[in-house]
Amino acid sequence: MTTSQLHIALLAFPFGSHAAPLLTLVQKLSPFLPSDTIFSFFNTSQSNTSIFSEGSKPDNIKVYNVWDGVTETNGNKPVGLEAIKLFIQATPTNFEKVMKEAEEETGVKFSCIFSDAFLWFSYKLAEKINVPWIAFWTAASGSLSVHLYTDFIRSNDETSLNIPGFSSTLKISDMPPEVMAENLDLPMPSMLYNMALNLHKAAAVVLNSFEELDPTINKDLKVKLQKVLNIGPLVLQPTSPKKVLDACDERGCIIWLEKQKEESVVYLSFGTVTTLPPNEIVAVAEALEAKKFPFIWSLKDNGIKNLPTGFLERTGQFGKIVSWAPQLEILNHSAVGVFVTHCGWNSILEGISCGVPMICRPFFGDQKLNSRMVESVWQIGLQIEGGSFTKIGTISALDTFFSEEKGKVLRENVKGLKERALEAVKPDGSSSKNFKDLVELVKCHKLT
Template sequence: MEKQTSANKPHIMTIPYPYQGHMNPMLQFSKRLASKGVQITILATNDVKTSKLAHTSSINIEYISYEIEQGDEIPKSVAAGLGYVNHKVLKRVPGIIEKHKASGSPIKVIVYDSLIHGALELAHKLGLRGASLFTQTCAVCSVYYHVQRGSLALPLEGHTVSLPSIPVLEIEDLPSLVQAHDRLYPGLLEVIKKQFVDLEKAEWIFFNVFDKLEEEIAKWLSSQWPIKTIGPSIPSMFLDKRLPDDRDYGLNLFKPDAEACIKWLSAKATGSVVYVSFGSVANLAQNHMDELAWGLLNSNINFLWVVRETEQNKLPGNFKAEASEKGLVVSWCPQLEVLAHKAVGSFMTHCGWNSTLEALSLGMPMLVMPQWADQTTNAKYVVDVWQTGVWVKARDKEIFTREDITNRIKDVMDGAKGEELRVNAIKWKEQAVEAMSEGGSSDKNIDEFISKVISTTT
């Protein structure tokens, strides 16, 4: 698609949820739209003012604070906190819409994170059209949708669940919020279910996946709503390489120690390092941290391990000294650069969707250690559907041991299983690149979206 002229340049507002795993996909989608000549205004937190994103000339930024205002009740649960974010967004957006309308560059469409309940109703109330972006997989969203409409009754009974167009799932393969039926985080499952309320009224529904990755379930969801796949939403230079300046997300809620990571990796042999990271939220119990630390060291394989500052007090007291020859522990790192580095041979991951999609897009075998939420279902797909990973612990075990860690690392890094995983991982990498390249499925879907926006606003 050719870039739009100033005369017919559509103006779209994008509203990400203010968590790293939700912000990155929306930001990348915004960049893609901007690269095709769309005028983009993104609603971002005040933290962004010091980031690379703040200096991106192709995207206009409106800022929002999610701090508790005087007189507002302090949220007492995760669900209440999510509700407060929605309240702040819905309060802030009308003023932004009016501002741009008065400037002669009116916003015509709002693309909002699916968790921002009320955004679609607000868009329509303001005379705009709305598009919902789901930052989890089609399979995970399908499970939640069946819970919402009552076709998957809770509490769960039996040992397996059979739903349209996805493999038979054991109970432990379902999202943890469904398994626990809201016992862990009261009210949170109800918040998740609200993503589907009045969803049929949305003009567009987007998923951060690519067509061949979830072909069957995407087709089934298309029979329910007008969904389109627009992923993988990761920087272009790691995929189709059509946007030379798009080399990173431009936003990190944590400060990566990029120089130390890349320098250390560059001194290692090709495919000799296992990269270990459990994302921006997961917290390992002390016994899990101990087993993981000594399992990594006992494998005698090079490792790069991300342990957030708030978690480093859980490391065994003498671990860093004992691991200095084989391992590097950092508080954060540039994950895409690490996964793309020739020295990295596998990725031990919690299976958050962004991390999983990055690994698939870069052809990286995985060792899966899901923690909660959608990660359990993502892990099931990585191991049994996409066949690019292995479970770290046996499914019938409550916890993993250092022996589990050591053995699975050796399986993936040195064994025949690892070769099989690498072949499959490269296949998905090629299909991810194809989807985002010119004329690919996701590229076409983005072009069609822009064309429809233009045709109904001129």
């Protein structure tokens, strides 16, 4: 079995928006590595099916299905936390088994293990074969930082926290639930706590962000970890636009935006997982109808049924509802004036990259923390009053961006961050330099 060829093991966390960014990163790395490099992508069957559309798999990526931990479904496939629990219980043996098969099939030993940072046990797998472990953190620098401060946060009796790079308004209530879990032995809290304890063993931690966004946090992370490589925003790297534009045309989003005034449109989207509660859908709908702001709302069928009776007919002249929205193309359009979001990291980074201020309605995970950063640290948006949508609160937030001086300031702030992001991905920018470092690290065959 040869060791001269690069063979990179990619270990994905198959839930939420984790696996797809890892694939995106691989596709961006591939052109900078030897042409015979092999990428073996390890993920559950269900997640692989969702991210590899028919005919989309690159030739140099070999896709392997790892066991999801489910033994007997009786026709009812586990979902949500139960599915995550079963998967975590199956690790790391589910990965080890298929990784061995991949080496035998290719005849090439692994030269590097590149995993989602959640999969902290990857360091053990890498140590066994004496190769580098590179961890990919798919969220913000700030959310990584608070996990590394888990013990400090849990032992703190204050309602506000003093952690480098955060606003003085940071509260215990902003913390991801895993940090504050009553029992750290539960599957998800345990996984993230073990990650925090072992991440310093990674040869590098890669983030889809840029150093200039969180300079103090990144300085602190570099003290705690071997190497911190911000290589984003990945959305500002070259992509193939045709597929996205075709999707836009299919739903008529861009054609519709072309008819709107500059910075006049409200774009609403809450990610692929979250659905607003029915009462909040009604509140948002009533606010949009009352103000008659032009809007595009990405809303699935199970949400559309909760709209007020006659809403679609009454707002048809100034609003557009689609079941799926080509988000990046929409945010990039000059007609969009504000982005109403759940504060998932990909969405926030896209908002920053396109220079669009935000109205935040977080739900779970790191979203509350991201929302706090948007409002209090970067000052590029607002958290919705009271944490959930009401008609009055939504109208007030929208008015801030379209009728008040504060909205202009927030808009200028986010445009400033957009410029810094663009600088970071230029050939001599911080993210480009970090990306080159990552390429060199991946080329290393053995730990020294």
